[in-house]
Amino acid sequence: MSFWADQLILLPILLPLLFAAALVLLSGRQQQLKFAINLTGTLALLITAITLFWMTDREVWPNGVGVYLAANWQAPFGIALVVDRLSALMLTLASVIAVAALIFSYRRWSRAGVHFHSLFQFLLAGINGSFITGDLFNLFVFFEIMLAASYGLLLLGLQPNRIRASMQYVVVNLVASSFFLIGVALIYAAAGTLNMADLAVRAAAMNDSERLLLETGAAVLAIAFLTKSAMWPLGFWLPTTYAAAAPPVAAMLVLMTKVGVYVLLRLWLLVFADQPESLNAISGTALVVGGLLTLTYGTIGLLGSQELGRMAGFSAIISSGTLLAAIGYGEPKVISAALFYLVSSTLAVGAFMLLMELVERIRKPSAAMLALTMEAFAIDDAPEESAGVVIPAAMAFLGLSFFACALIIAGLPPLSGFIAKFSLFHALLNPAGLFIGNLYSAGPLAWGMLALIILSGLAAIISLMRFGVRAFWAVPDAKPPRLHLTEALPISMLLLLCISISIAAGPTSRYMERTSAALHEPQLYIERVLSSPARPGVPGTAGVEQ
Amino acid sequence: MEAVIAIAIGVLFASGVWLILRPRTFQVIIGLLLISYAVNLFIFIMGRLTVNKPPLTLENPVDTGLFADPVTQALVLTAIVIGFATTALYLVLLLTSRGLTGTDHVDGKEPRQ
Numbered sequence: 001m002s003f004w005a006d007q008l009i010l011l012p013i014l015l016p017l018l019f020a021a022a023l024v025l026l027s028g029r030q031q032q033l034k035f036a037i038n039l040t041g042t043l044a045l046l047i048t049a050i051t052l053f054w055m056t057d058r059e060v061w062p063n064g065v066g067v068y069l070a071a072n073w074q075a076p077f078g079i080a081l082v083v084d085r086l087s088a089l090m091l092t093l094a095s096v097i098a099v100a101a102l103i104f105s106y107r108r109w110s111r112a113g114v115h116f117h118s119l120f121q122f123l124l125a126g127i128n129g130s131f132i133t134g135d136l137f138n139l140f141v142f143f144e145i146m147l148a149a150s151y152g153l154l155l156l157g158l159q160p161n162r163i164r165a166s167m168q169y170v171v172v173n174l175v176a177s178s179f180f181l182i183g184v185a186l187i188y189a190a191a192g193t194l195n196m197a198d199l200a201v202r203a204a205a206m207n208d209s210e211r212l213l214l215e216t217g218a219a220v221l222a223i224a225f226l227t228k229s230a231m232w233p234l235g236f237w238l239p240t241t242y243a244a245a246a247p248p249v250a251a252m253l254v255l256m257t258k259v260g261v262y263v264l265l266r267l268w269l270l271v272f273a274d275q276p277e278s279l280n281a282i283s284g285t286a287l288v289v290g291g292l293l294t295l296t297y298g299t300i301g302l303l304g305s306q307e308l309g310r311m312a313g314f315s316a317i318i319s320s321g322t323l324l325a326a327i328g329y330g331e332p333k334v335i336s337a338a339l340f341y342l343v344s345s346t347l348a349v350g351a352f353m354l355l356m357e358l359v360e361r362i363r364k365p366s367a368a369m370l371a372l373t374m375e376a377f378a379i380d381d382a383p384e385e386s387a388g389v390v391i392p393a394a395m396a397f398l399g400l401s402f403f404a405c406a407l408i409i410a411g412l413p414p415l416s417g418f419i420a421k422f423s424l425f426h427a428l429l430n431p432a433g434l435f436i437g438n439l440y441s442a443g444p445l446a447w448g449m450l451a452l453i454i455l456s457g458l459a460a461i462i463s464l465m466r467f468g469v470r471a472f473w474a475v476p477d478a479k480p481p482r483l484h485l486t487e488a489l490p491i492s493m494l495l496l497l498c499i500s501i502s503i504a505a506g507p508t509s510r511y512m513e514r515t516s517a518a519l520h521e522p523q524l525y526i527e528r529v530l531s532s533p534a535r536p537g538v539p540g541t542a543g544v545e546q
Numbered sequence: 547m548e549a550v551i552a553i554a555i556g557v558l559f560a561s562g563v564w565l566i567l568r569p570r571t572f573q574v575i576i577g578l579l580l581i582s583y584a585v586n587l588f589i590f591i592m593g594r595l596t597v598n599k600p601p602l603t604l605e606n607p608v609d610t611g612l613f614a615d616p617v618t619q620a621l622v623l624t625a626i627v628i629g630f631a632t633t634a635l636y637l638v639l640l641l642t643s644r645g646l647t648g649t650d651h652v653d654g655k656e657p658r659q
Binding site: 137140141144147148151152155158160163164166167168170171174175177178181182184185186188189194 | 581621624629633635643646
């Protein structure tokens with residue numbers, strides 16, 4: 001039982017890689033078949049992720065941490081793949097968004113590029129790998145797989161504005177990758193290990209000069225992750241890129257900013273939790289301030305943007321800023337509220353990205369779409385408008401979905417955005433719990449954060465309402481656009497998930513609290529990783545002793 | 547030797563930074579290449595500078611003073627391959643942009659005079 005349970009950890013990387021390889025071999029003419037295979041792969045991934053989610057929470061493995069030793073080399077010598085509650089949560093979130101984006105792409109976008117399907121699976125392999133690897137350099141490799149696939153996907157439906165956005169995106173990311181490598185090299189020079197758990201052990205026992213090198217390395221490494229999660233001075237690439245990307249790709253990009261956030265959260269609490277108070281305080285404050293600046297930038301940008309694409313991009317920046325500030329805070333309660341916020345905002349912004357294209361259709365009926373379809377290559381025949389199942393009451397659907405997205409992004413009741421922000425405020429004001437300690441013990445930074453989050457919500461509701469009025473009410477002779485089932489289904493799926501986590505807010509919050517509690521006890525994670533024995537009698541370890 | 551290699555890396559990196567801030571895509575890609583060379587050298591020397599020592603040894607018991615750190619050498623190989631691939635991808639993008647927009651400016655259009 002345990003043997004097969006351990007093998008399951010590898011599946012989130014193995015499945016997408018196998019499916020991607022199989023999809024490369026199929027010719028571009030067999031679109032239906034390719035789509036079916038891709039969907040099978042993504043659904044299988046979703047099932048795997050949910051199983052892992054369940055297994056980590058039920059503590060099938062001790063402490064809910066599952067370890068897979070690649071090639072049967074014991075950690076820290078080999079690469080360990082580790083899945084715990086946080087990884088499993090992120091894996092599930094990633095596969096949910098992936099399923100939605102893929103179904104959405106069925107009608108148009110998946111036909112716009114020859115290798116859409118394989119790139120999609122490679123992207124998933126990279127994202128999943130980043131979530132479950134326990135090794136810094138391996139993390140770099142998965143980051144690059146993810147980025148390379150995203151470069152390809154961003155170009156989908158080759159248009160001049162996409163190429164321009166891609167050029168900036170690629171250069172920014174290549175430079176960020178250089179910083180990643182410099183950081184990893186410095187950390188290796190200081191600690192002599194790249195395994196995250198081993199690094200945490202060695203970091204605790206370092207002398208001053210080694211520690212200086214480690215901290216320098218960590219700071220350089222942080223630049224790479226903060227670029228990915230779009231912290232203020234490093235996030236200027238994001239709105240342009242998101243606005244230029246095709247909607248399903250943009251939904252996947254939303255996920256990629258969360259990879260940066262995930263890695264920060266993981267390394268921060270694992271390696272730097274036992275550091276001296278002064279360092280923790282300095283870098284924590286830096287993260288909080290950076291997050292708040294990002295929030296401000298996102299708020300101003302959101303108020304100033306007219307296009308839906310840029311608005312969605314700035315909503316993603318606001319969500320990143322809130323998360324970064326919360327991570328910098330580091331209190332268990334704040335982190336668990338931030339995790340709730342992460343899930344809710346990722347689902348909502350993802351749905352918003354998909355909705356974007358459909359709403360645009362009211363304003364520019366078919367003309368823009370046609371031009372785009374013509375430009376896209378590898379389309380055998382232009383898809384006729386009547387193909388597929390058309391859903392009734394398109395305007396009502398669009399209006400309601402837009403309304404729901406706006407409520408969640410702005411954080412107004414009754415949907416999950418409100419619950420997330422409310423629990424965040426609650427945690428900021430009462431870090432120890434309700435009625436324990438001084439009720440108003442929150443520092444000036446916490447008050448600043450509170451004010452900024454409320455302000456960003458106000459800005460979001462103003463600009464989204466302004467857009468909603470213009471798109472739905474102020475259009476003379478608006479013709480209801482034709483919406484297909486494959487386009488409406490993924491959006492409703494994501495929004496329904498948001499609604500269900502607001503109904504099941506109690507169990508969800510308790511899960512997040514367990515996740516956060518596990519993150520704040522890094523020694524359990526470290527012990528599980530370093531004490532996982534290699535399997536006896538299997539070639540690999542035997543070779544060492546010869 | 548430390549000073550020489552440190553200066554070499556510094557010069558490579560600085561030239562790379564200057565080049566990626568230039569307006570033409572060709573300059574940018576050369577800048578990216580220089581930066582990745584600098585980074586690769588940097589990773590390599592993070593296993594400490596050693597002369598004339600093999601990375602692997604068959605001796606038993608192992609004396610770490612006698613051979614160079616093999617891990618950074620493995621890392622640098624991976625980094626070279628990945629850097630090469632992503633830079634090649636940027637080259638394709640550069641040529642596509644040149645073909646579609648008719649200019650090699652990074653903004654896809656010539657700046658106004």
